[in-house]
Structure formats: C-alpha cells, structure tokens
Amino acid sequence: MVRTRSLLHPTAFVVAVVAVAAALVVPAASGAAPITVAAAIAQQNGATATVRGYVVGQPTATSTVVRSAFPSDYALALADSPSQTATGQMLYVQVTSAFRAQWGLKSNPGLLGRQVDVTGVLGAYFAHPGLTSTSAFAFAGGAPTTTTTTGATTTTTTTTAVPDVDAYYSAALGKSGAALKTALHQIIRTQTKLSYDQVWEALKVTDQDPDNAANVILLYSGRSQGKTANGGNADDWNREHVWAKSHGDFGTATGPGTDVHHLRPEDVSVNANRGNKDFDAGGSAAAEAPGNYTDADSWEPRNAVKGDVARMLFYMAVRYEGDDGFADLELNDSVANGTAPYHGRLSLLRQWHAQDPPDAFEKRRNQVIYDRFQRNRNPFIDHPEWVAAIWG
Incomplete structure (x- = not known):
C-alpha cells in the first residue's frame, strides 16, 4: 500500500480523527441502515438511531411485557426474533403521542409479530434499555411516519408505502x-x-x-x-x-x-x-x-x-x-x-x-x-x- 504524508495542521488532524470516531459510534437516524435490537441495547448512549425489530408485546414494567389485552398505546417491545420471550433481549420503545393511533398496540393489535423500523433516542425506558422520544415509525423497508414541530404546532406526515x-x-x-x-x-x-x-x-x-x-x-x-x-x-x-x-x-x-x-x-x-x-x-x-x-x-x-x-x-x-x-x-x-x-x-x-x-x-x-x-x-x-x- 502506498502511503502519503498528511498535510493537515495538527489541530485539524485531531478534529478529523474525532469526527471519524463519532461517525463510527453514533448511528444516523435518517438514511442510515437500521441497527439491530441487540446493538441498540448495547448502545444506550443518548444517540439518535433507527432500530429494526419485531413487535413482541407491550412493556408494562421493567421485567413485564404483555402479548394480549394491551392496556394502552404508549409503548412497544422490540426483539430481533418474533418469538423472543426474554425481556433482557428486548428493547422498550416509547410511542409518542403523535404515533399512538397508528402504532399503539391497543389500537393496532395486528402489529404483534410485525417487523418495524423506529427512530428515536437510545436511552432507558421503564428502567430498561429503550428507545425514547420517537420521531419516525415504518414497517421494515417501508416509508416512515414522521412528525415535525414548529413552535407550538406539531405536524404529522404519513407516507404509506402502497404494496405492489x-x-x-x-x-x-x-x-x-x-x-x-x-x-x-x-x-x-x-x-x-x-x-x-x-x-x-x-x-x-x-x-x-x-x-x-x-x-x-x-x-x-x-x-x-x-x-x-x-x-x-x-x-x-x-x-x-x-x-x-x-x-x-x-x-x-x-x-x-x-x-x-x-x-x-x-x-x-x-x-x-x-x-x-x-x-x-x-x-x-x-x-x-x-x-x-x-x-x-x-x-x-x-x-x-x-x-x-x-x-x-x-x-x-x-x-x-x-x-x-x-x-x-x-x-x-x-x-x-x-x-x-x-x-x-x-x-x-x-x-x-x-x-x-x-x-x-x-x-x-x-x-x-x-x-x-x-x-x-x-x-x-x-x-x-x-x-x-x-x-x-
């Protein structure tokens, strides 16, 4: 391999290295490939990420996830397998108010078992590895539902991918x-x-x-x-x-x-x-x-x-x-x-x-x-x- 000498100023070089390192550890929420549930559980660092997983139930407490008689539209549990039952292998997802009618389990029980992409902040929810402040939802590979807030006004935009x-x-x-x-x-x-x-x-x-x-x-x-x-x-x-x-x-x-x-x-x-x-x-x-x-x-x-x-x-x-x-x-x-x-x-x-x-x-x-x-x-x-x- 032919190596060339860097002509960057030392300060610029340090900034460049920090930027590269940040790009490696902070997942992008938009345009980047979704990360797995296992990766999201391991990266509870406050970064924004899009996580792909199967809806396996609704968390109601730190170690409790229900799969029927869903009490509300406020939360989802995601896992890398649709048959996962161990809560330690699940990511708890906050369903923010703009998305509850379409993505909450009480209103949409048929979501159970579906693979979805959710964008939010990697951080604890129900004192458990989670994804909070969610800003986009989509069926895996589909177009997302997003929200935009301007001042006191929140606008929800839904792009529905029409199946072929x-x-x-x-x-x-x-x-x-x-x-x-x-x-x-x-x-x-x-x-x-x-x-x-x-x-x-x-x-x-x-x-x-x-x-x-x-x-x-x-x-x-x-x-x-x-x-x-x-x-x-x-x-x-x-x-x-x-x-x-x-x-x-x-x-x-x-x-x-x-x-x-x-x-x-x-x-x-x-x-x-x-x-x-x-x-x-x-x-x-x-x-x-x-x-x-x-x-x-x-x-x-x-x-x-x-x-x-x-x-x-x-x-x-x-x-x-x-x-x-x-x-x-x-x-x-x-x-x-x-x-x-x-x-x-x-x-x-x-x-x-x-x-x-x-x-x-x-x-x-x-x-x-x-x-x-x-x-x-x-x-x-x-x-x-x-x-x-x-x-x-």
Missing part, C-alpha cells in the same frame, strides 16, 4: 380454475391471526365511517353508529360473521371465527335476524335494515353491499381449505346448508359481485386489514375478474 399488488399475487398470475384457487390459498393463508376480543378494536378501524371518525358503518342496516356502542344489548352493534360460523362449525375459534375479512359490525337485532341463513333473493322486508329482505332460510342484503357480501364469501372459500385444522369451506347453490361447511347461493353471489363492484370503502378496508391487522388480502377485491376464473 401484482408482486403479492405473483404466484397466481396467469392461472385459472383450480390452479388459481390453490395458488391464491397459498398466498392468503399466511396471515396474522387475531383473538375474538381483538376483533372489536379491529372493526372500529376497518369499518370506520369516512364522514365521522367516531363511528362505524353497520353492514346490513347501513347505519352510522358510535364505535363505543358495541356489545350485546339492544341497539348495540356486535360482530357479524358473514360466513355464518355454524356453516362448518368453527364458532369464534381463532382463524375463520376471527378473520376480519368476513367479520363486520352490525346491529344486535339485525344480526340475530340474519342468523345463519344462506344468501338468496326475496322475502319480507327485514326489520331495522332498510333494503334487506329475509325469509325462513335466506337473507338478501341491501344493494350497496351485495358485492361486498359475495366477495367476503369468495375469500372464505379460498382461504379455508381444510389444511389448518378447520373444515374445507366451499360455496354451492343451496340455501339449506345448515351446519355443513358450505354457503350459498353461489349463482346469485356471482351476480351480486358483478352488479356491485368494489368501491372505495371496500378497497380501503382491504388495505387496512393488510397494513394493520392480518397482513393478507382479499384477492377478489384486488382482482374481481378472478371470480369468473374460478367459479365460471
């Missing part, structure tokens, strides 16, 4: 019939599964009224109702299984019984009236649900959600194929399916799908489920043409 839908479905493109159904099943069966309790909070986000953030839109009745008016009392809203949970006898089991792609808010009385009926046209006007009709064995939803109902059932018939401990769910042309793992009427569902294509509300719902809760998509919202490709 064709990349998500790459293994299914160009296929049809049974081959397409199989390929889609393999894609969408990879998901984060919610508990039945977590479904309450998910529906408050997925079905939010676009004109009133304090409300949800009820599926059949179309009524806008307060998010907190949920439960089992008359005129409350509860969790409607569009694929009736008795059709395959899966109940409220984690999996088909908690899959938000087919669970929707609905008035308690209307939900009971629909019961476990198959879908068909005709009947008498349904009480408290204008535009809906019912008889002894079937339910016809209002025109605005006929396609939504059809696509939820198409999703269920592809997602649950009997290979994960539950029945193989299939569509048929019957309205007398009872507890068999079938739902009908397929011929009419195809018509409803065609006459009521995906709208902005349904597309947003699909995206929110993917981004914040289950990490899988309803392919028949993204590619409506696949209904005909599978079912003729």
Whole structure:
C-alpha cells in the first residue's frame, strides 16, 4: 500500500480523527441502515438511531411485557426474533403521542409479530434499555411516519408505502380454475391471526365511517353508529360473521371465527335476524335494515353491499381449505346448508359481485386489514375478474 504524508495542521488532524470516531459510534437516524435490537441495547448512549425489530408485546414494567389485552398505546417491545420471550433481549420503545393511533398496540393489535423500523433516542425506558422520544415509525423497508414541530404546532406526515399488488399475487398470475384457487390459498393463508376480543378494536378501524371518525358503518342496516356502542344489548352493534360460523362449525375459534375479512359490525337485532341463513333473493322486508329482505332460510342484503357480501364469501372459500385444522369451506347453490361447511347461493353471489363492484370503502378496508391487522388480502377485491376464473 502506498502511503502519503498528511498535510493537515495538527489541530485539524485531531478534529478529523474525532469526527471519524463519532461517525463510527453514533448511528444516523435518517438514511442510515437500521441497527439491530441487540446493538441498540448495547448502545444506550443518548444517540439518535433507527432500530429494526419485531413487535413482541407491550412493556408494562421493567421485567413485564404483555402479548394480549394491551392496556394502552404508549409503548412497544422490540426483539430481533418474533418469538423472543426474554425481556433482557428486548428493547422498550416509547410511542409518542403523535404515533399512538397508528402504532399503539391497543389500537393496532395486528402489529404483534410485525417487523418495524423506529427512530428515536437510545436511552432507558421503564428502567430498561429503550428507545425514547420517537420521531419516525415504518414497517421494515417501508416509508416512515414522521412528525415535525414548529413552535407550538406539531405536524404529522404519513407516507404509506402502497404494496405492489401484482408482486403479492405473483404466484397466481396467469392461472385459472383450480390452479388459481390453490395458488391464491397459498398466498392468503399466511396471515396474522387475531383473538375474538381483538376483533372489536379491529372493526372500529376497518369499518370506520369516512364522514365521522367516531363511528362505524353497520353492514346490513347501513347505519352510522358510535364505535363505543358495541356489545350485546339492544341497539348495540356486535360482530357479524358473514360466513355464518355454524356453516362448518368453527364458532369464534381463532382463524375463520376471527378473520376480519368476513367479520363486520352490525346491529344486535339485525344480526340475530340474519342468523345463519344462506344468501338468496326475496322475502319480507327485514326489520331495522332498510333494503334487506329475509325469509325462513335466506337473507338478501341491501344493494350497496351485495358485492361486498359475495366477495367476503369468495375469500372464505379460498382461504379455508381444510389444511389448518378447520373444515374445507366451499360455496354451492343451496340455501339449506345448515351446519355443513358450505354457503350459498353461489349463482346469485356471482351476480351480486358483478352488479356491485368494489368501491372505495371496500378497497380501503382491504388495505387496512393488510397494513394493520392480518397482513393478507382479499384477492377478489384486488382482482374481481378472478371470480369468473374460478367459479365460471
């Protein structure tokens, strides 16, 4: 190696050495590669850094991290492995107020197990190695959510990385019939599964009224109702299984019984009236649900959600194929399916799908489920043409 003599003044040389040393030990928060959780735990030096890790729970005390029934949106625990249970291998992250609605676990339980990048200050939190004063959050490799404070005004800017839908479905493109159904099943069966309790909070986000953030839109009745008016009392809203949970006898089991792609808010009385009926046209006007009709064995939803109902059932018939401990769910042309793992009427569902294509509300719902809760998509919202490709 050829060495050249430095012409720097001795003072300048010292400054240069200090600058190089600082660059080696202080991680950059923006533009630099994220550091691991292990590195963040080892560098509790007050520097600003971007840390990449898996969300493994919420810290509630120095040595306590909960993985369910999250009490607030104020903190996350990150680890280098999604299965980590040792708190000594976790970094406790403060979720500052600007980020709690989108990145807090109480509001977004589907974050559990997700890999994220968080920018903040490396320092103790809950008397434990932590990351405080957080200023940016992103899913690993995605665009961040950041805050800017000018005087007394704080502005939050969210850049959402829109997933490449064709990349998500790459293994299914160009296929049809049974081959397409199989390929889609393999894609969408990879998901984060919610508990039945977590479904309450998910529906408050997925079905939010676009004109009133304090409300949800009820599926059949179309009524806008307060998010907190949920439960089992008359005129409350509860969790409607569009694929009736008795059709395959899966109940409220984690999996088909908690899959938000087919669970929707609905008035308690209307939900009971629909019961476990198959879908068909005709009947008498349904009480408290204008535009809906019912008889002894079937339910016809209002025109605005006929396609939504059809696509939820198409999703269920592809997602649950009997290979994960539950029945193989299939569509048929019957309205007398009872507890068999079938739902009908397929011929009419195809018509409803065609006459009521995906709208902005349904597309947003699909995206929110993917981004914040289950990490899988309803392919028949993204590619409506696949209904005909599978079912003729």
